Amino acid sequence: MSEKITPKLITSEWFNTDSPLSIQALKGKVVVVHAFQMLCPGCVSHGIPQASVVNDAFSKDQVQVIGLHSVFEHHQVMTPDALRVFLHEYKVTFPVAVDQPSLDKVLPKTMDSWQLQGTPSLIVFDKFGQCRLKHFGRLSDLQVGTIVGKLAAEENNPVLADDTATTSIKSSHSTPNCNDDACSI
Amino acid sequence: MSEKITPKLITSEWFNTDSPLSIQALKGKVVVVHAFQMLCPGCVSHGIPQASVVNDAFSKDQVQVIGLHSVFEHHQVMTPDALRVFLHEYKVTFPVAVDQPSLDKVLPKTMDSWQLQGTPSLIVFDKFGQCRLKHFGRLSDLQVGTIVGKLAAEENNPVLADDTATTSIKSSHSTPNCNDDACSI
Amino acid sequence: MSEKITPKLITSEWFNTDSPLSIQALKGKVVVVHAFQMLCPGCVSHGIPQASVVNDAFSKDQVQVIGLHSVFEHHQVMTPDALRVFLHEYKVTFPVAVDQPSLDKVLPKTMDSWQLQGTPSLIVFDKFGQCRLKHFGRLSDLQVGTIVGKLAAEENNPVLADDTATTSIKSSHSTPNCNDDACSI
Amino acid sequence: MSEKITPKLITSEWFNTDSPLSIQALKGKVVVVHAFQMLCPGCVSHGIPQASVVNDAFSKDQVQVIGLHSVFEHHQVMTPDALRVFLHEYKVTFPVAVDQPSLDKVLPKTMDSWQLQGTPSLIVFDKFGQCRLKHFGRLSDLQVGTIVGKLAAEENNPVLADDTATTSIKSSHSTPNCNDDACSI
Numbered sequence: 001m002s003e004k005i006t007p008k009l010i011t012s013e014w015f016n017t018d019s020p021l022s023i024q025a026l027k028g029k030v031v032v033v034h035a036f037q038m039l040c041p042g043c044v045s046h047g048i049p050q051a052s053v054v055n056d057a058f059s060k061d062q063v064q065v066i067g068l069h070s071v072f073e074h075h076q077v078m079t080p081d082a083l084r085v086f087l088h089e090y091k092v093t094f095p096v097a098v099d100q101p102s103l104d105k106v107l108p109k110t111m112d113s114w115q116l117q118g119t120p121s122l123i124v125f126d127k128f129g130q131c132r133l134k135h136f137g138r139l140s141d142l143q144v145g146t147i148v149g150k151l152a153a154e155e156n157n158p159v160l161a162d163d164t165a166t167t168s169i170k171s172s173h174s175t176p177n178c179n180d181d182a183c184s185i
Numbered sequence: 186m187s188e189k190i191t192p193k194l195i196t197s198e199w200f201n202t203d204s205p206l207s208i209q210a211l212k213g214k215v216v217v218v219h220a221f222q223m224l225c226p227g228c229v230s231h232g233i234p235q236a237s238v239v240n241d242a243f244s245k246d247q248v249q250v251i252g253l254h255s256v257f258e259h260h261q262v263m264t265p266d267a268l269r270v271f272l273h274e275y276k277v278t279f280p281v282a283v284d285q286p287s288l289d290k291v292l293p294k295t296m297d298s299w300q301l302q303g304t305p306s307l308i309v310f311d312k313f314g315q316c317r318l319k320h321f322g323r324l325s326d327l328q329v330g331t332i333v334g335k336l337a338a339e340e341n342n343p344v345l346a347d348d349t350a351t352t353s354i355k356s357s358h359s360t361p362n363c364n365d366d367a368c369s370i
Numbered sequence: 371m372s373e374k375i376t377p378k379l380i381t382s383e384w385f386n387t388d389s390p391l392s393i394q395a396l397k398g399k400v401v402v403v404h405a406f407q408m409l410c411p412g413c414v415s416h417g418i419p420q421a422s423v424v425n426d427a428f429s430k431d432q433v434q435v436i437g438l439h440s441v442f443e444h445h446q447v448m449t450p451d452a453l454r455v456f457l458h459e460y461k462v463t464f465p466v467a468v469d470q471p472s473l474d475k476v477l478p479k480t481m482d483s484w485q486l487q488g489t490p491s492l493i494v495f496d497k498f499g500q501c502r503l504k505h506f507g508r509l510s511d512l513q514v515g516t517i518v519g520k521l522a523a524e525e526n527n528p529v530l531a532d533d534t535a536t537t538s539i540k541s542s543h544s545t546p547n548c549n550d551d552a553c554s555i
Numbered sequence: 556m557s558e559k560i561t562p563k564l565i566t567s568e569w570f571n572t573d574s575p576l577s578i579q580a581l582k583g584k585v586v587v588v589h590a591f592q593m594l595c596p597g598c599v600s601h602g603i604p605q606a607s608v609v610n611d612a613f614s615k616d617q618v619q620v621i622g623l624h625s626v627f628e629h630h631q632v633m634t635p636d637a638l639r640v641f642l643h644e645y646k647v648t649f650p651v652a653v654d655q656p657s658l659d660k661v662l663p664k665t666m667d668s669w670q671l672q673g674t675p676s677l678i679v680f681d682k683f684g685q686c687r688l689k690h691f692g693r694l695s696d697l698q699v700g701t702i703v704g705k706l707a708a709e710e711n712n713p714v715l716a717d718d719t720a721t722t723s724i725k726s727s728h729s730t731p732n733c734n735d736d737a738c739s740i
Contacts, residue, residue, distance in 0.1 A: 039267075039274050044229060057697055074270045082224075082262035089224050089363050142612055145700020146707075153705040178274050242512055327427055330515020335523040337516075409637075409644050414599060444640045452594075452632035459594050459733050548644050 005123070005131035009033075009068065010100045010109040013080050015087055017095035026064050028127050030151045032144075035068040035099070035111065035121040038078050038086040040183040046138055047120030048092060054144060055094040062152045067096035070111040070119060072185055075101065107185065118184035126151045137182045190308070190316035194218075194253065195285045195294035198265050200272055202280035208310055211249050215336045216310040217329075220253040220284070220296065223263050223271040225304045225368040231323055232305030233277060239329060240279040247337045252281035255296040255304060257370055260286065292370065303369035311336045322367045375493070375501035379403075379438065380470045380479035383450050385457055387465035396434050398497050400521045402514075405438040405469070405481065405491040408448050408456040410553040416508055417490030418462060424514060425464040432522045437466035440481040440489060442555055445471065477555065488554035496521045507552045560678070560686035564588075564623065565655045565664035568635050570642055572650035581619050583682050585706045587699075590623040590654070590666065590676040593633050593641040595738040601693055602675030603647060609699060610649040617707045622651035625666040625674060627740055630656065662740065673739035681706045692737045 007023040014020050023031050034051040036043035048067075055065040071078045080098055087096060099108035114123065117136040124133040124147055133147050177184055192208040199205050208216050219236040221228035233252075240250040256263045265283055272281060284293035299308065302321040309318040309332055318332050362369055377393040384390050393401050404421040406413035418437075425435040441448045450468050457466060469478035484493065487506040494503040494517055503517050547554055562578040569575050578586050589606040591598035603622075610620040626633045635653050642651060654663035669678065672691040679688040679702055688702050732739055 039270055041275055053695070053697055057695075057701070077262075077264070077267035077270050079262070082267065085224055085259045085262050089368070090226055140608070140612075141696035142608055142700040145697040146612070146704030149701030149704035150708040152701075153708055183274070238510070238512055242510075242516070325423070325427075326511035327423055327515040330512040331427070331519030331522075334516030334519035338520040338523055409640055411645055447632075447634070447637035447640050449632070452637065455594055455629045455632050459738070460596055553644070 005114050005134065007031075007125050007129040007131065008110075008113070009066070009097055010113065011068075011097040012100040013098040015084060015096045016093060020097070021064070021066060021095055023125055024129055026125075027129055029061070030058075030063045030127060030148055031125040031129075032063060032065045032148060033068050033123040033125070034065065035070045035116055035119055035123065037071055037073070037119045037183060038069065038083055039074065040119045040178060042138060042178070042181040042183070043120045044090075046181070047122075048090060050139075050141060050144060051094065052092065053141065054148065057145075058148065058152065063148060065094045067092065067094060068099050068110060069096060070099040070108050070116065070121075071101070072107050072111060072118075073183070116185075118182055120182060124148065124151065127154060136184070190299050190319065192216075192310050192314040192316065193295075193298070194251070194282055195298065196253075196282040197285040198283040200269060200281045201278060205282070206249070206251060206280055209314055211310075212314055213312050214246070215243075215248045215312060215333055216314075217248060217250045217333060218253050218308040218310070219250065220255045220301055220304055220306040220308065222256055222258070222304045222368060223254065223268055224259065225363060227323060227364070227366040227368070228305045229275075231366070232307075233275060235324075235326060235329060236279065237277065238326065239333065242330075243333065243337065248333060250279045252277065252279060253284050253295060254281060255284040255293050255301065255306075256286070257292050257296060257303075258368070301370075303367050305367060309333065309336065311339060321369070375484050375504065377401075377495050377499040377501065378480075378483070379436070379467055380483065381438075381467040382470040383468040385454060385466045386463060390467070391434070391436060391465055393495055394499055396495075397499055399431070400428075400433045400497060400518055401495040401499075402433060402435045402518060403438050403493040403495070404435065405440045405486055405489055405493065407441055407443070407489045407553060408439065408453055409444065410489045410548060412508060412549070412551040412553070413490045414460075416551070417492075418460060420509075420511060420514060421464065422462065423511065424518065427515075428518065428522065433518060435464045437462065437464060438469050438480060439466060440469040440478050440486065440491075441471070442477050442481060442488075443553070486555075488552055490552060494518065494521065497524060506554070560669050560689065562586075562680050562684040562686065563665075563668070564621070564652055565668065566623075566652040567655040568653040570639060570651045571648060575652070576619070576621060576650055578680055579684055581680075582684055584616070585613075585618045585682060585703055586680040586684075587618060587620045587703060588623050588678040588680075589620065590625045590671055590674055590678065592626055592628070592674045592738060593624065593638055594629065595674045595733060597693060597733070597736040597738070598675045599645075601736070602677075603645060605694075605696060605699060606649065607647065608696065609703065612700075613703065613707065618703060620649040622647065622649060623654050623665060624651060625654040625663050625671065625676075626656070627662050627666060627673075628738070671740075673737050675737060679703065679706065681709060691739070 009023060032054055034047055036047050051065050051067060069083050099110045101108050105112060121136045122139060123131060126132050132151060194208060196205060217239055219232055221232050236250050236252060254268050284295045286293050290297060307320045307324060308316060311317050317336060379393060381390060402424055404417055406417050421435050421437060439453050469480045471478050475482060492505045492509060493501060496502050502521060564578060587609055589602055591602050606620050606622060624638050654665045656663050660667060677690045677694060678686060681687050687706060
């Protein structure tokens with residue numbers, strides 16, 4: 001299934017990096033974006049540790065992991081200041097961006113643009129900046145290893161858009177809701 | 186080793202209960218107090234789930250579990266409003282008190298009075314309001330079951346004070362510090 | 371519910387002990403019998419590690435853990451020789467008895483006498499040799515800690531028989547069958 | 556590092572398949588061989604479940620998982636009859652071969668030919684029958700996903716032999732020895 005995601009992060013602040021990162025400028029590397037909220041239980045127990053493992057497992061020349069703090073509920077307590085403490089206490093070392101809040105929408109701008117369904121979401125771009133995976137909910141380490149290993153091994157040509165895999169956990173709630181795995185919009 | 190802890194909670198707010206609880210008023214029940222901070226990784230991954238399991242395992246006639254939010258660092262982001270969201274998202278259902286902040290000390294009042302070393306700490310009172318366990322750091326479910334099972338089975342007489350067990354993880358840090366297991370003062 | 375179990379092990383061989391143990395001779399101690407089969411997945415993943423944790427957690431003056439290899443299926447491959455290798459490879463250090471095979475029944479003699487429903491089963495005797503727990507299937511560490519902590523704290527008088535707790539996983543199979551948790555008769 | 560492994564299984568018996576498998580005949584598929592012993596704790600707790608997850612995660616058109624029972628110790632109890640029971644109780648569904656015992660050596664023939672260091676070992680062949688990974692000890696699911704995902708995505712040409720990855724846990728024992736992770740020769 002084709003998935004037209006503009007490989008552009010719209011952010012208001014960055015942690016764990018001297019300067020903002022850009023997916024377009026990272027061409028030549030696989031980019032793994034982990035969208036999360038600091039008070040989303042599934043993000044804390046599963047998504048963040050998995051992103052750290054991916055960050056540790058691959059050479060920085062090959063794979064760039066980016067955290068994206070996409071707050072769509074409880075905005076008043078999941079502030080950048082609270083996020084800074086969270087990243088410190090949980091010893092998150094990869095770059096993390098704050099998804100830019102919208103003036104008129106509940107969803108922050110990157111989340112809205114990418115049409116994410118909730119947190120955690122994993123969005124993977126190939127070396128050519130094409131989105132190859134957009135997944136809401138929990139993926140196993142084997143699944144993440146398989147897609148990243150595949151994309152890291154690709155050498156020559158951009159793949160056709162219809163090679164894109166887009167999978168998701170079905171969300172039956174119309175209001176924000178968290179379970180052990182995920183928080184949905 | 187004897188441990189003179191006044192069985193008194195000094196609190197500023199309560200969640201998940203219609204009225205404040207008092208250890209003295211709970212005589213006849215074993216009281217298990219889980220002191221935590223919402224951004225302490227060891228509390229979130231181990232302490233809170235364990236307290237929930239204890240809460241589910243015992244009859245409310247026998248054992249009362251109480252959460253105590255004892256913030257000694259990053260006060261500005263671990264506010265009662267943030268705690269309310271945390272308890273909601275993590276589906277914590279047992280009563281939780283906010284340890285009353287001190288006007289002139291970093292440590293909140295109950296934590297200071299009980300001389301806790303950090304979070305998570307588990308403090309267990311017998312049916313007579315005597316402190317029988319004060320532990321900083323991680324305890325296994327088997328250890329918690331053993332002490333609560335023992336105290337829940339006691340029927341008749343207050344034990345002598347020197348039966349009190351006080352154990353702790355050694356803390357070598359003089360400044361606030363968190364590892365996977367705990368945050369120490 | 372009352373449970374009349376004769377506190378007698380009928381065995382053919384012992385490992386990890388110089389001489390056979392007897393529940394009657396262990397009066398004054400809580401005796402925790404873990405009945406298992408070496409090719410029962412739930413015993414290997416959960417029961418044996420839990421019995422080892424109980425063995426490590428309590429003083430030998432207070433609690434005696436005993437493994438009981440109660441083979442009721444695949445007798446030809448779960449032999450004492452195979453068990454010896456299993457105990458060595460899995461580094462089991464507490465005493466383990468071979469439940470004595472019957473000449474005319476599928477069930478070994480202790481298992482038959484105690485009317486166990488399968489493996490793993492946990493059978494706990496108090497300091498007076500009374501059976502206080504007979505459980506088929508998985509118990510949490512908190513549950514095991516609670517019962518052992520309670521019995522280890524009992525000092526003076528034998529309890530009445532109707533204090534006995536007998537719990538079990540319902541087994542709907544009439545032929546031997548294993549799932550992740552247990553193998554039933 | 557180059558690793559010249561003949562892609563040939565020397566076997567005496569097969570389970571879970573109507574006819575013996577051959578790595579050469581599987582050209583076009585990635586072949587994942589999990590070498591194990593049924594009484595090796597690290598194989599049972601980690602290796603076998605991981606092989607099952609790999610077996611479930613990939614299309615049979617792309618990836619073939621094969622278990623290889625390479626007994627190098629306690630031959631008298633880890634017999635094919637015992638293995639049959641083990642595979643049944645642990646619900647292993649992928650094809651499993653018995654590594655052919657040697658008449659004059661402790662090591663079975665495939666293990667000896669491939670110079671494996673112990674169990675569990677993971678040996679991965681690409682679509683052209685070239686060995687691309689030979690690993691003794693535990694690998695994370697992320698690591699296994701990465702190598703299998705990479706090889707499954709390769710389309711056109713055999714890679715050069717020096718692309719082969721060979722990694723191992725260092726073994727300091729000269730006699731057979733098991734720890735939680737592995738049993739070494």
